[in-house]
Amino acid sequence: MSGRDDILRALRRAAPPPLPLPEWSGRAMRFDDPVSSFLKSVAAVAGTPLRVPDLAAADAAVRGLETWTRARLTASLVPGVGRSSLDLDSVGAPQDLRDLEVAVVSGAPAVAENGAVWIPGSRLGRHRAVFVIAEHLVLVVKAEDVVHTMHQAYDRIRLERPGWGCFVSGPSKTADIEQALVIGAHGARSCAVVVVG
Amino acid sequence: MAPTIGLFVPCYVDQLYPEVGWASLRILRQVGAEVEFPREQTCCGQPMANSGCAAEARPLAERFLSIFGRYDQVVAPSGSCVAMVRHHYRELLGDRPDLERVASRTFELCQWLVDVRGVSRVEGEFRRKVGLHKSCHGLRELRLGKSSETVGAPYDKVQQLLAPLRGIELVELARADECCGFGGTFAVAEEAVSCMMGRDRLADHEKAGAEVITGADVSCLMHLQGLARREGRRVEVMHVARILEGARLS
Amino acid sequence: MSAGLPVPPGQHARAAARFVANEVRAHRHDAAGWHLRSNRDRGAGSVPEWEALREAASAIKAHTLSRLADYLEEFERNARQNGIQVHWARDGAEHNAIVHGILAGHGVARVVKSKSMLTEECGLNPYLEARGVEVTDTDLGERIVQLLGEPPSHIVVPAIHRTKEEIGELFQRRLGTPAGLTDPTRLTEAARHHLRQKFLSAQAGITGVNFAIAETGGVVVVTNEGNADMGTSLPPLHVACMGVEKVIPRARDLGVLLRVLARSATGQPCSVYATHFHGPLRGGEMHVVVVDNGRSAILARDAFRRSLSCIRCGACLNTCPVYRRSGGYSYGATIPGPIGSVLSALRDPRAHADLPFASSLCGSCSDVCPVRIDLHHELLAFRRELSGRGLVPLGKRLTMKLLSLVMRSPRLYALAGRAARFLLRRAPWALRLGPGAAWARQRALPSGPAASFRELWDRQASAEKGGLP
Numbered sequence: 001m002s003g004r005d006d007i008l009r010a011l012r013r014a015a016p017p018p019l020p021l022p023e024w025s026g027r028a029m030r031f032d033d034p035v036s037s038f039l040k041s042v043a044a045v046a047g048t049p050l051r052v053p054d055l056a057a058a059d060a061a062v063r064g065l066e067t068w069t070r071a072r073l074t075a076s077l078v079p080g081v082g083r084s085s086l087d088l089d090s091v092g093a094p095q096d097l098r099d100l101e102v103a104v105v106s107g108a109p110a111v112a113e114n115g116a117v118w119i120p121g122s123r124l125g126r127h128r129a130v131f132v133i134a135e136h137l138v139l140v141v142k143a144e145d146v147v148h149t150m151h152q153a154y155d156r157i158r159l160e161r162p163g164w165g166c167f168v169s170g171p172s173k174t175a176d177i178e179q180a181l182v183i184g185a186h187g188a189r190s191c192a193v194v195v196v197g
Numbered sequence: 198m199a200p201t202i203g204l205f206v207p208c209y210v211d212q213l214y215p216e217v218g219w220a221s222l223r224i225l226r227q228v229g230a231e232v233e234f235p236r237e238q239t240c241c242g243q244p245m246a247n248s249g250c251a252a253e254a255r256p257l258a259e260r261f262l263s264i265f266g267r268y269d270q271v272v273a274p275s276g277s278c279v280a281m282v283r284h285h286y287r288e289l290l291g292d293r294p295d296l297e298r299v300a301s302r303t304f305e306l307c308q309w310l311v312d313v314r315g316v317s318r319v320e321g322e323f324r325r326k327v328g329l330h331k332s333c334h335g336l337r338e339l340r341l342g343k344s345s346e347t348v349g350a351p352y353d354k355v356q357q358l359l360a361p362l363r364g365i366e367l368v369e370l371a372r373a374d375e376c377c378g379f380g381g382t383f384a385v386a387e388e389a390v391s392c393m394m395g396r397d398r399l400a401d402h403e404k405a406g407a408e409v410i411t412g413a414d415v416s417c418l419m420h421l422q423g424l425a426r427r428e429g430r431r432v433e434v435m436h437v438a439r440i441l442e443g444a445r446l447s
Numbered sequence: 448m449s450a451g452l453p454v455p456p457g458q459h460a461r462a463a464a465r466f467v468a469n470e471v472r473a474h475r476h477d478a479a480g481w482h483l484r485s486n487r488d489r490g491a492g493s494v495p496e497w498e499a500l501r502e503a504a505s506a507i508k509a510h511t512l513s514r515l516a517d518y519l520e521e522f523e524r525n526a527r528q529n530g531i532q533v534h535w536a537r538d539g540a541e542h543n544a545i546v547h548g549i550l551a552g553h554g555v556a557r558v559v560k561s562k563s564m565l566t567e568e569c570g571l572n573p574y575l576e577a578r579g580v581e582v583t584d585t586d587l588g589e590r591i592v593q594l595l596g597e598p599p600s601h602i603v604v605p606a607i608h609r610t611k612e613e614i615g616e617l618f619q620r621r622l623g624t625p626a627g628l629t630d631p632t633r634l635t636e637a638a639r640h641h642l643r644q645k646f647l648s649a650q651a652g653i654t655g656v657n658f659a660i661a662e663t664g665g666v667v668v669v670t671n672e673g674n675a676d677m678g679t680s681l682p683p684l685h686v687a688c689m690g691v692e693k694v695i696p697r698a699r700d701l702g703v704l705l706r707v708l709a710r711s712a713t714g715q716p717c718s719v720y721a722t723h724f725h726g727p728l729r730g731g732e733m734h735v736v737v738v739d740n741g742r743s744a745i746l747a748r749d750a751f752r753r754s755l756s757c758i759r760c761g762a763c764l765n766t767c768p769v770y771r772r773s774g775g776y777s778y779g780a781t782i783p784g785p786i787g788s789v790l791s792a793l794r795d796p797r798a799h800a801d802l803p804f805a806s807s808l809c810g811s812c813s814d815v816c817p818v819r820i821d822l823h824h825e826l827l828a829f830r831r832e833l834s835g836r837g838l839v840p841l842g843k844r845l846t847m848k849l850l851s852l853v854m855r856s857p858r859l860y861a862l863a864g865r866a867a868r869f870l871l872r873r874a875p876w877a878l879r880l881g882p883g884a885a886w887a888r889q890r891a892l893p894s895g896p897a898a899s900f901r902e903l904w905d906r907q908a909s910a911e912k913g914g915l916p
Contacts, residue, residue, distance in 0.1 A: 007519075011516040011519070013743075020506075029494060129676075132680060155699070161664070162725050163529075165723045166676070167705075174671060175604070175713070176604060177587070177611050185672035185673060186674045187673025213896065218900035236901060248830060248843055249832070249835075250844065251831050333810055344810075346811055346814035348491050384886065385885035386460055387459070388464070388886075388888065389466075390772050394768050
């Protein structure tokens with residue numbers, strides 16, 4: 001407890017005169033066709049962009065993915081898109097998802113400038129590990145949920161408290177070995193993003 | 198009445214590269230400036246200041262103000278010395294009206310020609326392939342040009358003065374504004390890195406086909422020339438004033 | 448041996464000379480850093496409002512620093528409401544003890560850790576290992592240097608000083624990969640399998656904190672590899688370590704900060720994962736350890752306070768022509784490069800008196816910094832600080848005193864100039880001795896003109912006088 005008091009006291013003593021907190025009112029980039037720009041951004045981050053008119057088409061698109069057709073263990077948290085080959089609710093420990101090959105998850109908003117999708121923890125079911133432990137990730141987003149930049153994304157996000165949420169942009173990657181870009185580090189090796197509508 | 202300009206010739210230019218001082222003088226006179234060279238000048242104090250020795254730099258800063266305070270404008274063929282006066286004298290002397298006056302009226306040569314004199318025409322020729330070395334103080338302190346790090350519309354006052362010369366070919370470097378490695382006492386205190394930096398610049402210019410390397414700071418050029426000569430490289434090194442002194446500016 | 452070993456503090460020039468002497472390695476390291484810088488340029492250049500974003504990021508951080516205690520209290524209040532336990536550590540020793548205490552309280556013997564320069568600074572790994580806790584660094588670069596038994600040499604790309612051949616050889620020894628395997632994709636695959644076992648068997652996950660949100664009581668951790676997420680979604684216990692300066696006022700401020708972070712680090716528009724933790728896993732626990740360790744002292748310094756704005760993007764390292772050619776180890780500090788030089792010198796000016804001089808003051812760092820820290824000016828200001836404390840080497844001080852004396856007298860100055868020119872013309876060998884040697888070893892000396900500018904001016908003036916009727 002006294003550590004806390006010491007630190008806060010030291011910080012207060014050291015504080016400079018107050019400076020204002022700016023409101024970002026700057027002109028942020030805008031896209032003529034945000035959905036199209038979002039899809040381009042997804043491709044740029046080594047994701048696989050797909051655009052479909054409705055949920056049924058999304059289902060067909062997901063089932064048509066090579067990663068899906070090859071998979072035995074799949075999980076879908078998006079009703080009507082793909083299917084779960086296991087009952088996620090009855091999985092006891094997140095480690096038990098270790099062999100999961102494809103996870104289908106929905107998110108909103110989706111950010112055009114960088115291909116990121118916000119996934120609130122409440123959409124991941126019992127084990128949030130599902131989105132990172134699966135070999136392949138499929139993100140389903142609605143076209144109306146596409147925003148231009150992160151500023152607008154934060155305007156829309158309601159942070160669940162207590163809770164968890166994550167922006168995911170493309171498959172996991174690293175360039176730690178001689179700056180050579182390698183797709184697939186510890187998270188998903190591929191990330192298909194299906195924009196519906 | 199044309200403003201009277203005090204010509205500041207940095208110590209190492211005065212002693213080792215007087216031709217750069219003369220070229221600067223010729224250019225200023227050619228555009229109609231009334232120029233004086235106050236004889237009592239010596240050094241702006243930058244080497245001391247950059248070594249952290251503020252006490253040793255302060256008297257020189259005071260000298261500079263008292264010598265050049267009488268002029269309407271002060272012009273120097275040196276981005277680093279001008280940056281010292283404009284931006285760093287304040288750290289030595291605090292906020293003072295006499296400092297503010299002199300600092301705001303002290304310019305690097307190309308800066309003065311473009312921003313103050315408004316030179317828009319350069320008639321002359323220089324039929325060579327030229328690599329422009331963008332010295333760091335001039336670039337990132339005086340903003341003689343847009344640095345490659347910043348995002349915005351490109352501009353470069355030195356290039357602006359060179360580009361119209363007939364026959365000149367400004368080569369494109371791989372690293373447009375990487376530091377040459379002089380850095381004052383850095384050149385000797387960190388000799389290895391300094392020389393590797395300089396050699397890398399020379400290699401860049403060579404690869405781009407430069408026959409002449411130019412820039413607005415003699416210190417950088419001195420370092421690059423020293424390395425080039427020691428290695429027997431054929432590239433010539435010339436201060437921008439030497440390239441412009443034969444031209445007609447208006 | 449070929450990578451150069453970490454050196455004790457205070458030896459930058461010497462260590463850098465050794466680094467430069469291995470030309471192949473030095474050029475490769477330089478090219479690696481420049482590659483990151485080029486990618487950064489492309490990323491930044493794709494945002495027309497980039498400079499306005501930098502200004503906003505700078506202002507958010509500056510404002511926060513002016514109210515740090517308030518924001519930390521707000522953060523703690525809200526974090527507690529989320530079920531997060533908040534601890535406070537005055538220094539590295541307290542931090543280590545707290546983290547260990549949490550782990551020991553749960554009987555944890557195996558921990559996975561994602562990148563945290565703070566834990567490097569506090570020496571957490573050896574502390575835990577000495578107490579029987581296995582710590583696996585899970586960022587690929589960090590795992591590589593961990594297996595090599597060396598510290599990271601870059602804050603974002605920890606193994607930038609190592610070749611794929613060296614990593615292949617390491618993986619063969621420690622992970623059983625085939626001899627001669629150097630392909631980065633296959634090496635990464637091997638690391639994925641190896642680290643996956645560690646994630647699955649981990650009993651706790653330690654992470655750093657990129658941003659702590661005061662308004663909502665959450666912490667944000669950013670990675671490309673997903674290692675922080677694997678490490679915090681599998682084991683039930685999460686310990687997040689943060690410096691006091693990591694707090695930001697509101698979630699919406701991330702709109703600015705996340706837009707500049709990844710672009711500055713690697714040029715990507717954003718990192719792959721930006722995870723916002725607002726509570727523990729169901730049935731688990733989450734702890735945040737807030738650490739001072741000298742930061743309040745830096746906050747008190749007008750000239751250096753802004754260095755606390757650093758968001759650890761690494762852009763200043765990548766752009767620094769000196770860092771690229773001397774390697775991280777030459778700095779003898781946890782964080783190398785421009786920001787590391789400022790922070791280390793602040794922490795221990797005596798030990799790191801060399802670092803503010805390990806710079807040509809080119810200013811490139813300041814121009815890339817996403818939060819507009821005036822890095823090169825802070826380095827210059829620190830030189831004055833060192834001089835004031837008597838920590839500038841005697842030789843340099845005496846030289847400057849002598850030079851200053853000479854420069855204060857036009858007559859002495861002219862005399863000295865004439866003498867120097869004479870020597871350059873007639874006896875340049877004399878100038879190659881002593882201090883001149885450091886110039887003349889690799890560079891030709893300037894020629895000594897017969898007359899200085901002022902001598903020529905005097906002649907012209909007297910000739911004109913003489914020419915007047």
